[in-house]
Amino acid sequence: MAQSINLIPRQEIAIQKETKLLGVSTIVSFVVLGLTSIIAIYFVIVSTSLKRNVKVLDANIESLRNDIRSMSNIEIVARNMDKKYAVLKTIFDNRYYYSKLLTELYARKPEGVYLADFNLKPGIGVDVSGRADTYLSVADFTNALVDKSFAGGDPLLKDLFTEVSLNSVNLESSDGGATFSISVKFNPDKLKEVL
């Protein structure tokens, strides 16, 4: 049976191992150095670019500030105007146009109904009292106020009045008429003017 005999001395084997280790470690170290160099260069470039951008932005901002500083007079006027504009807009956006309420109320009042007293409770409703020729006229009036398909009024205000409460009705025996008192609730947003 054939046997292999290793004739290489141990010293030579160790030298060869060490040589191999040296070569591998050198290659690995160069690879690591190369990678870290590439990454470092990338970061240097990125960092330099970012810092350059910051400097450019600083220069731009300073230039804009100088330009704006030279227009400070018009800026003050513009700010004053803006404040007043904001207040005016708020007022107009929340303003109630009560002429619409009065007009719509009278548009829905049938013949034979006479309003004697009208008391506005801002943003809530109105208390109305008056006299009607007949009791049915009072019913017609209260029904017409909340009638969304009422033909005689402003189409934009068809749902202005939301609720009508009949507080009192007194029949007059002399002429068949009636005095009444009603409370009418309305949607105040309908009295605002949309720009």
Add this chain to the structure above:
Amino acid sequence: MIGSNLLDNLDEKTAAPQPVTPPVAPSPELNIPIEDTPDTDVATTPVTTAPNTPVNTPVNVTPEVAPKRPSLGGIIKGTAENALPHDMDVDRIKGIVLNFIVPIISFGVSLLLVLLIIMPSWKSRPILEAEIAQKTSMKQLLSDKKLKLTTLIDLKTVFDENLVVVNKALVTEQLVPELLTEVDHIARSTGLKVDRLSYSLSQNEAGPLGYPQVDIALGVAGTLDQLVNFFTLTENASRLLDISSYRYSVGSSEQNSVSVSLSMNSPFLSVSSEAVIDDPINLDIRDQSYAKFITKIKGLTYYDPLVLTPVEEIVETPEEEPTQGEDTTPTEELPVQ
């Protein structure tokens, strides 16, 4: 097989064979106890040899057992040769360092790159990016502001007109005589008979709307149509006149005549601003909603107090129903003519 290995081995050797260092036998004088059998050849041989260092390999030499080497931890007795193992280790380390000097330097440089460049850049990058984002935002803000101001300068004529219109709608001072004159004029122009006209000043700026106003109490008599006209005219007056509440009742004498009590108010606002460079201005004269609003304000009727017949005399009288919770000055009432 033996011949083949031998030939192979011989082929690897160069023409200058070196004698093999004989195995170091344990010195009898040292009397060192042997604990193990390490590979002494690697340790004792300086590793400066190139891979193809020729080695003279006798055919008949097959060292099966490595010579014993004294252990570093062993007990050393005797002569000056006691220092030999320590010197051997130092030489060995020096040899290793010299052999691996290039990888060591490479790794060192890599470590320096990581510590001095990569890590600081990695850490500072988000900060720089955040700074750039903030400065970009500031630049955009300033650019917009500059554009708006430039537009205002270019359209200064229009802007001045708008300013006048806005100042007519929301005056900077109370201008009470002018206001009363305007209300009186509107009421009379609709045919209403002014029974009572008084005012009070709301100095409390923390009111429901946050600005001062002149409160007006008005008593008029007339027909319903006249009242509706009065409402319409006040709603379309250039100087803001807001009706806060009203009440009317039919007069006893004439069925068509109504007696009306109105509460009105007219705000005024004095503004003063400073130029703050880094703060934006919201006013954009080219904005559609702004233009629409200004058009509406321009459509309102301006009652010039210089043209109107002023209210002749103002007699100071206490107001009938002062509003609770507001600072009011003594009211003044106009005599009905």
